Amino acid sequence: MSEPARREEPDQGLDPALAKKFYRDMLLIRRFEEKAGQLYGMGLIGGFCHLYIGQEAVVVGMQAALQPGDQVITAYRDHGHMLATGMDPKGVMAELTGRATGYSKGKGGSMHMFSVEQHFYGGHGIVGAQVPIGTGLAFSNKYKKNGAVCLTYFGDGAANQGQVYESFNMAELWKLPVVYVIENNQYAMGTSIERSSATRELYKRGASFDIPGEPVDGMDVEAVYEAGLRATEYVRSGKGPFILELKTYRYRGHSMSDPAKYRTREEVQEVREKRDPIEHYGARLMQRGSLREDEMKALDKEIRGIVNTAAEFATESPEPLSEELYTDVYA
Numbered sequence: 424m425s426e427p428a429r430r431e432e433p434d435q436g437l438d439p440a441l442a443k444k445f446y447r448d449m450l451l452i453r454r455f456e457e458k459a460g461q462l463y464g465m466g467l468i469g470g471f472c473h474l475y476i477g478q479e480a481v482v483v484g485m486q487a488a489l490q491p492g493d494q495v496i497t498a499y500r501d502h503g504h505m506l507a508t509g510m511d512p513k514g515v516m517a518e519l520t521g522r523a524t525g526y527s528k529g530k531g532g533s534m535h536m537f538s539v540e541q542h543f544y545g546g547h548g549i550v551g552a553q554v555p556i557g558t559g560l561a562f563s564n565k566y567k568k569n570g571a572v573c574l575t576y577f578g579d580g581a582a583n584q585g586q587v588y589e590s591f592n593m594a595e596l597w598k599l600p601v602v603y604v605i606e607n608n609q610y611a612m613g614t615s616i617e618r619s620s621a622t623r624e625l626y627k628r629g630a631s632f633d634i635p636g637e638p639v640d641g642m643d644v645e646a647v648y649e650a651g652l653r654a655t656e657y658v659r660s661g662k663g664p665f666i667l668e669l670k671t672y673r674y675r676g677h678s679m680s681d682p683a684k685y686r687t688r689e690e691v692q693e694v695r696e697k698r699d700p701i702e703h704y705g706a707r708l709m710q711r712g713s714l715r716e717d718e719m720k721a722l723d724k725e726i727r728g729i730v731n732t733a734a735e736f737a738t739e740s741p742e743p744l745s746e747e748l749y750t751d752v753y754a
């Protein structure tokens with residue numbers, strides 16, 4: 424598989440305040456997910472739980488390219504997306520643990536959370552199903568002329584779904600303001616992209632609809648941000664959809680039970696050592712003089728505090744009342 428070229432130094436440097444925010448937001452997702460993994464192990468989270476560890480640069484870079492009112496929709500590996508949109512870690516953790524104070528009152532769990540305030544439209548468990556919904560959100564933006572853009576995330580596995588191509592057709596036909604963000608983490612459950620995809624340059628998948636696409640190093644938050652700015656500017660100007668293929672990697676199993684027989688430990692270790700989005704970015708900011716060691720330690724402490732508070736809030740919150748079984752239900 425061809426890797427996009429890593430950006431060349433000399434490093435001019437992004438605005439230090441934004442750079443620090445990138446580092447902090449990625450760290451929040453990493454620590455939140457580690458805590459979710461622990462709570463799962465303690466039996467406090469039930470059902471599905473797909474961790475985002477390794478992919479943090481994708482959502483943090485993309486979110487920074489958005490403007491107020493822009494929407495986000497994704498699949499079930501969604502905790503990072505929620506935190507990136509600014510949803511409260513307490514409400515997300517409470518939902519994971521099935522508590523009444525969670526974003527879906529404890530009735531949705533890991534894959535089904537939403538926030539009208541942060542323009543986050545879920546959280547979808549059916550592979551690829553969020554793609555036509557995201558395209559519909561973009562249609563509504565165009566119809567209402569509100570200037571908003573919809574980021575529609577999906578995986579390398581979902582990229583082989585038929586509904587993706589029906590969506591591409593309509594999005595280009597009607598010039599809808601949607602950025603299709605393909606998170607290519609190289610695996611769909613236990614199936615590698617080599618074993619499942621006839622063509623592996625997923626950014627080219629819109630070619631027969633005349634939708635432009637670009638490959639991006641999804642482990643480099645600044646490369647993601649820059650690509651996100653280009654893509655959102657393109658779609659916002661009325662030219663139609665755009666595809667970004669973010670080359671990324673997940674360190675943990677697909678969900679919480681994963682025998683991991685489809686890849687070697689060495690493969691995971693190599694990515695962690697050579698491409699980790701947080702470690703490398705931290706080192707780069709230190710080298711650039713945008714982040715000092717004491718600031719890094721303070722950020723780490725702050726983030727641990729936020730995550731511990733979220734976990735305490737969640738585990739101390741009540742479970743939903745049984746009457747709640749009959750609320751929020753379509754009849």
Ligand SMILES: Cc1ncc(C[n+]2csc(CCOP(=O)(O)OP(=O)(O)O)c2C)c(N)n1
Binds near residue numbers: 500577580
């Ligand atoms: C329509 C449908 N088929 C199969 C599944 C089972 N399934 C859940 S996740 C998954 C893999 C999807 O992989 P990818 O799109 O690469 O996303 P990732 O898990 O890597 O984030 C599959 C096959 C499902 N949920 N929905």
Ligand SMILES: [Mg+2]
Binds near residue numbers: 580608610
């Ligand atoms: Mg995948």
